Amino acid sequence: MLNFLNQVMPNVVENWSGDTGMVTGIWQTLYMTFWTTLIGGLIGLALGVALVIYDEQGIMANKAVYSILDKFVNVFRSIPFIILLSVVFPITQFIVGTTIGPKGALVPLIIGTAPFYARQVQNTLVQIDPGVIESAEALGYGPWTIITKVYLREGLPDLIRTSVLTIISIIGLTAMAGAVGAGGLGYIAVSKGYQRYQNDITIVATLLILVIVFIIQGLGDLWAKKIDHR
Template sequence: MMTEIARLMPNVVSNWSEVVQSTGETIYMTIVSGIFAGIIGLILGIALVITQDGGILANKPVYQVLDKIVNLFRSIPFIILLAVIGPFTRLVVGTTIGTTGVLVPLIVGCAPFYARQVQNALLDVAPGIIEAAESVGAGPWSLIFRVYLREGAPDLVRVSVVTIISLIGLTTMAGVVGGGGLGNLAVSVGYQRFENDITLFSTLLILIMVFLVQGIGDWIVKKISH
């Protein structure tokens, strides 16, 4: 079996340590940036829902500001974002290269996308449930945690899966500009050195990650749906 693998993918075998390292870097970038982008995006998404017209804490000026910020950062292509916020990235983490150097752009690029996904998910919560909770005296915090987040949990998991998959794609793009990970391995080693088996194997690993995330997300949705 190993002999057959070595014959089909000789460069993968000879560069196995780089493959393992790059896989770890992609996982690291996805998890760390996903956690921070998830927290920021969730807060922004909730804020958009509760401050919009008809929201439980309707505030048009606040909503307009948040809405414009989300739209602005969602509109900037990620490659350009890497360069635009370079000084801010250097200020926060001390570098703009390597896996650590792309964490800030990944968070800034992903959080607004997730915020809009969260907003759309929470807007699907039935108004009747919200009105019923308000009628028994539920306050804003209670409505957020016991109604919006609880009732919208399945949809939140679904949009989280979409966001994580998109984030994996962004990490590969970051790798092309020196961020490390499987994207960097596929391009700088596989493509530029004409070692096509490395490019193919890197792509396969990325697809496996995507399928795992999707599978876990589907399983969680099935467990919490009611």
């Protein structure tokens, strides 16, 4: 088997382990994806909920606050990620002390993800039946209770699906960040595969990214279906 792999993908076998090998690239991609999903997801969820409740039809309607949040989300969603990487370099250096490697990619990844996820959350929550919200208000529920017991509970299946799409987008962003020195499978595919004409490395790195995407998609679909059937 090893001889077969050496013949078919010699560069992959040679670069499978080590500090810049495929295994390290997998863990770096998962590291960036996990922390970006956790931190960026929480920020995006908070922003998305705020956009819903401060809207003119929301339970805490406030035109000024909504306008500020809406413009903030629009601005950061509109900046191409490759440019964002350069723009936030000083902020990244200040927060994490480096602008390279997986750790240095976290700040731009989070800044790029949170507004995107916020808009997805907003689009999901505004589809909840207004009658359910009105009933909760009639029962005397406060804003926090309506957010947790109505918005998030009623919208949970769709929020899961939205979150899965966001995580898949994050994986794509980690690959892009890797191309400019953040590490991960994107870095391996570009620097070791494409730039050195080692096509087997590029193909395997791409396949590994697809495997991660398919696993996340599958788990997300199963979870969403389970919630839907309750």
